[in-house]
Amino acid sequence: MNEIYPVRPISNASATRTDGFNIDLRQQIRVLWRRRFLVFAVAGGVFIATWLFLMLLTPIYAGMASVMIDTRKTRVLDLKEVITTSQPQLTTVLSEVEVIRSRNVAERVAASLDLYKDPEFNPSLRPAKSGVAAALNSLMSWLSAPKQQDLGPEEAERAMRAGVVTTLVGRVTAVPVPQSMVINVSVRSEDAAKAAQLTNALAEQYVLDQLNSKFEATRSASVWLNQRLEDLRNAVAQSERAVAQYRGSSGLIDSKGVLPTHQQLAELNTQLIQTQGRRSELQAKVARLETLIRSNRGAEAADEMIESPLIQRLREQETTLMREISDMSTRYGDMHPKMIKGVAELNELRAKINVEISKLSQGIHNEYNVVRARESALLDRIRQLEGTVKEQNRSEVHLRELEREAQANRILYENFLSRFKETSEQEQVQQPDARIISRAVRPYSPAFPRKGLIQLAMTVVGLLLGTILALVLERLDNTFRTREELEDVTGLPAIGMIPFVDKKPVAKYLIDRPTSAFAEALRGLWISLCHSDPNSSPRVVAITSSFPGEGKSMTALSLARTVALLGSRVVLVDCDLRRSSVAKLLEIQPEHCLDDVLGGKVELRAAVLRDQSSDLDILPARNMDRAPLDMLNSAVMENLLHTLRGIYDLVILDCPPVIPVAEAQVLGRLADKTVFCVLWDQTPREAVVNALRQLRDVQVSLAGAMLTKVHLKKHARYGYGDIGYYYGRYKGYYAD
Numbered sequence: 001m002n003e004i005y006p007v008r009p010i011s012n013a014s015a016t017r018t019d020g021f022n023i024d025l026r027q028q029i030r031v032l033w034r035r036r037f038l039v040f041a042v043a044g045g046v047f048i049a050t051w052l053f054l055m056l057l058t059p060i061y062a063g064m065a066s067v068m069i070d071t072r073k074t075r076v077l078d079l080k081e082v083i084t085t086s087q088p089q090l091t092t093v094l095s096e097v098e099v100i101r102s103r104n105v106a107e108r109v110a111a112s113l114d115l116y117k118d119p120e121f122n123p124s125l126r127p128a129k130s131g132v133a134a135a136l137n138s139l140m141s142w143l144s145a146p147k148q149q150d151l152g153p154e155e156a157e158r159a160m161r162a163g164v165v166t167t168l169v170g171r172v173t174a175v176p177v178p179q180s181m182v183i184n185v186s187v188r189s190e191d192a193a194k195a196a197q198l199t200n201a202l203a204e205q206y207v208l209d210q211l212n213s214k215f216e217a218t219r220s221a222s223v224w225l226n227q228r229l230e231d232l233r234n235a236v237a238q239s240e241r242a243v244a245q246y247r248g249s250s251g252l253i254d255s256k257g258v259l260p261t262h263q264q265l266a267e268l269n270t271q272l273i274q275t276q277g278r279r280s281e282l283q284a285k286v287a288r289l290e291t292l293i294r295s296n297r298g299a300e301a302a303d304e305m306i307e308s309p310l311i312q313r314l315r316e317q318e319t320t321l322m323r324e325i326s327d328m329s330t331r332y333g334d335m336h337p338k339m340i341k342g343v344a345e346l347n348e349l350r351a352k353i354n355v356e357i358s359k360l361s362q363g364i365h366n367e368y369n370v371v372r373a374r375e376s377a378l379l380d381r382i383r384q385l386e387g388t389v390k391e392q393n394r395s396e397v398h399l400r401e402l403e404r405e406a407q408a409n410r411i412l413y414e415n416f417l418s419r420f421k422e423t424s425e426q427e428q429v430q431q432p433d434a435r436i437i438s439r440a441v442r443p444y445s446p447a448f449p450r451k452g453l454i455q456l457a458m459t460v461v462g463l464l465l466g467t468i469l470a471l472v473l474e475r476l477d478n479t480f481r482t483r484e485e486l487e488d489v490t491g492l493p494a495i496g497m498i499p500f501v502d503k504k505p506v507a508k509y510l511i512d513r514p515t516s517a518f519a520e521a522l523r524g525l526w527i528s529l530c531h532s533d534p535n536s537s538p539r540v541v542a543i544t545s546s547f548p549g550e551g552k553s554m555t556a557l558s559l560a561r562t563v564a565l566l567g568s569r570v571v572l573v574d575c576d577l578r579r580s581s582v583a584k585l586l587e588i589q590p591e592h593c594l595d596d597v598l599g600g601k602v603e604l605r606a607a608v609l610r611d612q613s614s615d616l617d618i619l620p621a622r623n624m625d626r627a628p629l630d631m632l633n634s635a636v637m638e639n640l641l642h643t644l645r646g647i648y649d650l651v652i653l654d655c656p657p658v659i660p661v662a663e664a665q666v667l668g669r670l671a672d673k674t675v676f677c678v679l680w681d682q683t684p685r686e687a688v689v690n691a692l693r694q695l696r697d698v699q700v701s702l703a704g705a706m707l708t709k710v711h712l713k714k715h716a717r718y719g720y721g722d723i724g725y726y727y728g729r730y731k732g733y734y735a736d
Contacts, residue, residue: 031474032467039466046462047455054451061192062173062447063199063440067206069096069181070433093176096434097183100174100206106165108205109198120190121164172202182437192443199440210432225420232413239406243399265385272378279375282368289361311360314353321346479681480688481715486678486705489685490692495528495675495704496521498555500711507585510558511613514565517712522555522562525675525706532673532703539645541703542575542671544655544664546691550679551708553581556654564616568649571608574621575667576656577628583620586611590620595628598636604643617648633666641670658691668700675703680710 032039069092099105110116119125151159171188185206187198325342332339480486483494499517501509510519530537543559545552553576560572574582574594583590592607597619609618631637644651653671655664668674674695678688688705695702 035470042466043462050458059446060448061195063196065203065440066438097174106168196440236409279371493704496525496706500709538672540651540671542653542674545677546687552677561614564614570650571617571648573619580621594621665698673703676705680707
């Protein structure tokens, strides 16, 4: 469905405020008139501050002397350096300017002229004053320096001298003459003769300072290098001692590159391997022996596992006795006394063999246990040594760090020793690098202040500052306050301004106050929507905004109630499945919601609720854990809207905001018209432009834009001539 309003290009949100070639003079005058108190306050403040400041000022005189910088080196053996003319060097001149303004030169001047006893430079010698000037001077003194009565005599003297020098430094001016090596020196004073005297003294002390600084520089460098060498020598010795001490305390004394703990660990590992081999051998014997004994093959165990001379002899006797018994059994029979004696001797011999086998088997078990205990002891000792080795490895890291530090100190010491020798050999005859070419004379007119000119200039400056501040504050306001601004920036018709309601609950305000400005604005919004298309009134209207909290849900609910109270069949569908608001505004807890209908869980009539106060039907929603875009951008949603078209005269969709989520673009395409809400004096213009661009990219049919939560009293004070201004001015027509 095409829009009745022509689509204008979206204006640049910042260009509307900052385009200097399309300045509306009347608008600028209105801005200055609205902020006239700010302009006059700034101008008045500047005027009063300037007047008070000028009244407190004392006339100041300035002497003027000229000093020329001469950077030529005078050496008797080099004639070229004597006659060569130095070239102007800006960096050299600027450096000498800072020397002239230094505290060192100022201290020499103060000492030569005894400025510490001059009341102009020593405030403690001035007579007591009364009035505003005295109060301001006391305040400045209290803020800038500690109270001398809190200091000792020596500290108070030093503080006094430092204050005199600081005052003198603040009155010194040194300006280089362009394209030359000349510096104009000036010192300000309340007395004209003293100004000339101070200027000449400053120039003289600067020349003397040039000469003294060269001698002091060489001496200071030699002293400093000597002290630094002593410190570095001690640092080298200390770092080397630290290496030796740490090596001894950490047990890192190596023998041919190998630490003792490493040797012990290697030996213990060798012993452990041997012990484990012996333990495996004994373990195999014990297992074989126990197997044979359990299988009643003890004799075989003795033959296979045990090598004992005694058992071998007993075994030979057993063999001989068994042979004799075999002969007697064939000769005498089993009951013969010799046969019985032979059998008894055989049993006794076998008993001895079994006893001996048991002793030897127990010996094998004992040896096996001893070997296992030795293996366990070796493992414990190896673990201890491994912990010691790890600790020593960490200690070696720190040791190497100490060694590197000692090496660095040694290299630094050697470098400084070489530099000290070079500095001691480079002393030469010094001379000053500056001379006075013009001395100061007594000035006859004050250099400062020029009261009339300053007062006039500062008054004009105050007016300009106030004007600029007012315009800047207005230009920095990047929100919407009028329907004209909204139309200029968005290119859409402004179809409504909804007043701000400060009474709670807001959702019931329309029902309780049907003749209020709030209700009248909603009826006007509905009329604008009805005429937004010349062919037919929209049946499905989507309401959205740039961000949450701009009043779109309250607008959707209030508009739906307004149309329902006019006698139409209206349904409000809460399509914000991320942050549903309609149920909260109505203070209801629905059993079934929009997602149940779209998911096929319930029928449409089971989820629709009736608002008894306005006969409005509501299809609520609940917050979903997953993204609802696929559910809203489906054929099921289109079929649902088609069904609602057949039942109701108007379907209002409370959509999510455009910028955070993408659902509003999908729902806008399904609706006949879309209304865009903008929060009055809050929503940034760039956000509105970006949101509308997203909607237009998907061919959403926009009915227009509207301002929500308009503060009528504030709006009326701005002097705009739109409908919001008359809402506030003619509020007697409404029952608020």
